[in-house]
Amino acid sequence: MCGRFALNATPDAVQSLLAVMDIDPFPPRYNIAPTQPILMALAGPAGGPGSNLPPRQAMLVRWGLIPSWAKNPADLPLLFNARSETAAEKASFRAAMRHRRALVPASGFYEWRRIGNKRAEPYWVRPRHGGVIAFAGLMESWSEPGGTELDTGAILTVDANEDLRGIHHRMPVVIDQQDFARWLDCLNQEPRDVADLLRPADPGFFEAVPVSDKVNKVANMGPELQERAEGRAAALDDEPKDAGDDQLTLF
Template sequence: MCGRFALTATPDAVQSMLGVMELDPFPPRYNIAPTQPILMALSGPSRAPGSNLPSRSALLVRWGLIPSWAKNPADLPLLFNARSETAAQKASFKTAMRHRRALVPASGFYEWRRVGNKRAEPYWIRPRHGGVIAFAGLMESWSEPGGTEMDTGAILTTEANARLKGIHHRMPVVIEPQDFERWLDCLNQEPRHVADLLKPAEPDFFEAIPVSDKVNKVANAGPELQDRAERPADAITAEKKSSDKDDQLTLF
């Protein structure tokens, strides 16, 4: 799953990566949580004549998709993630999957590894090459009874790759830059045409860094959340065994 992530890149870096019009300034965000606003990029109007740049629009949405048919969001669970394997069939996501696929810029995400029955250890999971990446997202607009419209969204997830499954069995789908155009093209590309993009990142794409449990509290939002934390010896041993096993599996 993906319940927290960060976007610490500059607006210029995000703009360049997404291929969108100039973005308004925004500060680095180290602990983005569901119900908070997140940035999404969608396919925009047709590109200007003679332009080689893709036409994409950026907007802020509430992280937690509300289907357009929902009468009362309080009656629904908080839909901040969508399983990529079933999104095209699920009533809550199938319309967005067909008409409003999006990109969610991120610097990485947080995940928790369950240790025993009580303790969960947080990790900051970031791309090894650094920089900003794009998660696969879905956007949906919902109209309140009073007529006010709210844009909402979810992040698509898939099974974890061999490197990360020792922490959690799910991970966000990462869309590579060369696939942006196809993923966002909802006019010509049906969900079945882009299903091949909904796969785990390569095992060496991310690195996982143990961090303190300060990230558990949404109110904590500083860069210290991503500092490496010491961990008990038993946890280190457990992680090494899991990693060794995963490495062996990747040979076959």
């Protein structure tokens, strides 16, 4: 599951990684939560021979996908994650998987480890070698009865790799930079053609840093959220309690 993440990278770093058109300046964000705006990159307008158009466009969307067919979003769960194994068949995500695949830039994500009846312990999960990465995302536009259009999105998840399954059994899908074009090419690549990209990150890609429970509160947004918590071991030998796929557990 991915219920909180961060984007500490500079706009220039994000623009360089994703090859997007100009993006507005933004501050570091250390505690991004569902229903807040998140940055996504989608395939851009096709340019002709010799075009200087960047291949991708950036947009802000509400984190929490609302299917286009929804009559009342209040009747739906908050769809901030989508299981990669079933997204292509699920009514809520099927159209976005076929037509609106996206990349979500991130510096890492937070996950909570629960064992037995102990309270959940938060971890900051970041690329071992630093830098900005891109999660696999889906974008959908929803029109309210009054005609206002709202762009929304979700992050795809997959079974956790061996490094992280001691914290939680799910993790966000990371798309490698060399696969960006194929993942975003919804004109020529059907969901079955990119299914091989929906896999856990390689062992050793991430490291999990134990952090304080300050991150539990959405109002806390400073860099101290990512500081290592004293007295908390990073050993993950025990299996966590399986809390299922209830996306609202932490909120």
